[in-house]
Amino acid sequence: MKNYLIKKIAPKLFLTFALILGLSMVSRADVIRLTVKEDLASCTGVAPMTCMQVKYKNSKNWELFYSQINGFKYEAGYRYVLLVNRTKRKNVPADASAYIYTLKKVVKKQKMQTQTSPWDFVVKHKWKLIQMNGVAQSNSPVYFTFDSANKRIAGKSGCNNFFGGFERNGNSLSFKQMGSTMMACSDELNKLEHQFLTAIGNQAFTYDVADQTLNLYQNNKLVLMFGTMQ
Template structure:
């Protein structure tokens, strides 16, 4: 009797470990750079309660993804019994495509860009939650300014053929007590100083690319927002 009970308990644990549920996923029309075991590109997804796009480090078995299309999927999510190192605790399998929508081609309309403040929302594939960093462009003077986290930065820019070059960048030198803000600021300023990026505007985001890899994403905000 005791042996039967142990077997039933082990069966129950195994069944729990492999329990599956069906979830709804929205998959964005372009991938973003991310770092798992090595640098790679990831889907950008929204779950039921997502407020913004999240990086998706796994694969979806049976899903034939095409860039430029936004998908709404029903996906079977199964918890792994034994999780390999640096792997997701879940596996995902496509159950049904609920919607597939061709998204508008992105634009490089600079007149639109200079009318707004752009707040940093992603850097090198990492989502920046409530980041204090932002950037503003002065079309008439060819100047750029903003906040890198603690300090203000400034410089000039040149634009042409869908590319943007930052020049003569500088910043104030106020000490920052917050270590996370200090790291954010150092990484951000290093990334944009004397660099040339391809850029586009899509879905109210300003995106910078280096070697065809998305490295910076900014969200649109009114110029007069703090």
């Protein structure tokens, strides 16, 4: 009788144990609401790339989103409101997000007004140096903006501010009358600043905008690459 009961109960106990073990290995998914911006932004992971810009439920500003959302097909020019399942990973691989994101529902998809030309996009944004003479510039302090109405450029070349004028004709862009402040800097910033101002100062380039980056060329060679800043 005893052996009979053991044989009858054992499969049920095994099934219960298996279910408990399986549940313990899978994290519970949280449902979060994300607003996805209509354009991408430059970001740096293992290498320079582009990321979606999102707002969470309590976000005031757009935040860079370094992960992918499984099942979501992003289309530039549209702003999305999404419900997303967010599951925490048990063992997080190197250089990977702590979460897995999976689309639950597209709540809203809205067509947004797009820029009429690449140059309209250029003058709208602040640009951060991400590559110079083929060398990636991670966490670079160098950035600038264009004042299209007055044909002026201004920004930071390291620890100093720089400024000057520019001329644009089609896809040609030239800089002139460049200058900067003269604050004391570290040797590292001095070197970066000298390289950047030499590369851009009173120089002529052709330019294009690709994958949310502003690229400056000389003799068909990429000299400077900039990404958009918040």
